[in-house]
Amino acid sequence: MSVSENVVGAGRTSLAPAQTGAVLRVEGLSKTFPGTRALDDVSIEIARGEIHALMGQNGSGKSTLIKLLAAYHSADPGATAEMDGAAFEIGKTVPHGLRFVHQDLxxxxxxxxxxxxxxxxxxxxxxxxxxxxxxxxxxxxxxxxxxxxxxxxxxxxxxxxxxxxxxxxxxxxxxxWDGDGVLVLDEPTAVLPHDEVQRLFDVVTQVRKRGTSVLYVSHRMDEIFTLADRVTVLRGGRRVGTYDIDGLDSRALATLMVGNDVDPDFRADVVVRTDTSVTLEARDVRGKWLRGVTLEARAGEILGIAGLAGAGTLELPYVLAGQGGPLASGEIRLPGRSEQWHDVRHAGQLGIPLVPSDRQTEGVIAEFTVGENLSLSSLRGLGRPGHLSGGQERSLVEQWSERLDVVAAGPSAPISTLSGGNQQKVVLARCLAISPDVLVLCEPTAGVDIGTRVAIYQIIADLAAAGLTVIVASSDEGDLLALATRILVLRHGVVAEELAAAGLTKNELIRAIEGAEQ
Incomplete structure (x- = not known):
C-alpha cells in the first residue's frame, strides 16, 4: 500500500483517548453560517510541548477553527473543550493558557x-x-x-x-504568561521572504523549549516537515485525520489536503522559445535596492527573478510596472509597440499590469465585491465616456471568473468572503482583462494552498503558451521551479547569474541565490 493510501485510510479513524499531558482538547466542534457549514464535527488535541500543524486548502475551515478558539465566532451547540483538564465554553471564553498571533499581527x-x-x-x-x-x-x-x-x-x-x-x-x-499552554500561530510566514523564515523557526523552537505547545497554521509544506511533530488536516470543513509527520511525505500530505493526487513538485510544461520577438526591454534599472538591472523578455517566455531579501528581487516587479516610487530610475520599452524608451517612473503608461506581493493591502479592495474588484482596471472600456455599462461589466466578470475558475457565491459577493486563492485569481483576472502583452507577478502564490497553487501555475503556463510574456519574482523557489523557463538571480541589486530552468534542482537554485559558489 502506498503512503497516500495508508494515510487516507488512517484519517477515517477517530481520535485516540486523551494523551497523558495533553494541554488542549476539542471534540465535536461545528460552526454554521447562513447557508454554509464551515466546520462539521471537528476534533483536535494538542499535546504538551509539541508543535502541532493545522493544514488544509483555503476554505477548509482552518480560519474558522482559529476564530472559534479565540472566541471571535460562537460555536454550534454540542462541542466540548478542555484546557489542562479544565472545561471551557469554546467560542465564548478564552482560557488564560491560549495565546494568538493572527496573520495580520x-x-x-x-x-x-x-x-x-x-x-x-x-x-x-x-x-x-x-x-x-x-x-x-x-x-x-x-x-x-x-x-x-x-x-x-x-x-x-x-x-x-x-x-x-x-x-x-x-x-x-x-x-x-508562564508559557504553560498553547500559542496559536496563524500563517506566521505568509509575508516573510524565505531567507527570513529560518529566523522565525528559531523563535518557534525557543518558545517550545519553554514548554509551550504551538498550533502552527501554514500552507508551506516544507515548514511543516521542518517544524511539526504532528499535523491535523481539514478538508471541506471536516477533519480528515491527525498524523505523525514522520509517517508522511509531501505528496501524501498534499493528497490528504486536496482529496486526490496532487504533485507538490509540479513543473509547468512550458516550451523554451528563443525564436520569438522581444516584448520587453529594461536597462540600468535602479531603486532602493536595485543597482543597475538590465534585462529582456520574449513572447511566450516565463522569466523568473530570484534573490535574497535586499537584493531587489521584490522591488523589480514594481519598478517594471511603474510603481517603483521616487527612488526608481532607468529605462524601459515594449519593442512590439514602439522603439521609444520610457523612464521607468512613467512605466505605468505602458499598461504593464502587476499582481502585487501583498494581496490584502495592495491587491484587493476589501469593501468591494468580487465583480467590482475584477473589473476595476477595465472600466474605461465598459460603456461610453461618463457612463458605465452594467451589462458589459457583468459579461466581463462572468467571462474571466469562468476562465480562471473563481469560486464565489456570485459577482456581487464581498471579496472578503473568498478564500485567499480565489482572491488571487480575481487579482490575476483583473490584470488579464486589459489584454496585456506583458504580465508581472510578485509572490504569486503567497498564502495559497497547494491545490490552488497548482491551478494558478497551470493558468500562467497556459497564458505563456498563448504568447503572453510573463515575469515572475518570488522568494519561494517552488514558484520559480514550477514556472520559469529562465531565471535571473539578483545579488546586491544586480543580475549576478542567469540560469536555464530546465533540469534545475532546488538545491542548485538556492546555491545560486546565496552565491554559495563564491
Missing amino acids: GLILELSAQDNLALRGGFARGFGGRVLWRQQEAETRRILAAFDVDLDIHRPLAAATPVERTVVAIAAALQG
Missing part, C-alpha cells in the same frame, strides 16, 4: 516595538500614573532578549523587517 506600525508591547501588557507607571520610561525600556529589552532579535525598540515598526514585526507580535502574545 495586530500591531500598530506607526508606533515602536516598546509602545506596541506596552499597549498589550501595560505601561510601567509610577506616582500619579506617570509612565516610568526607563523601567518600560528595560522591560521591553528583557522581553525581546528571549528571542535574540536586534531591533531598535524606539523606531516605528513600519521601518522594521517582516520577521522583526512577527517576533514583536509573538513577544506581545506571550507577555504576562
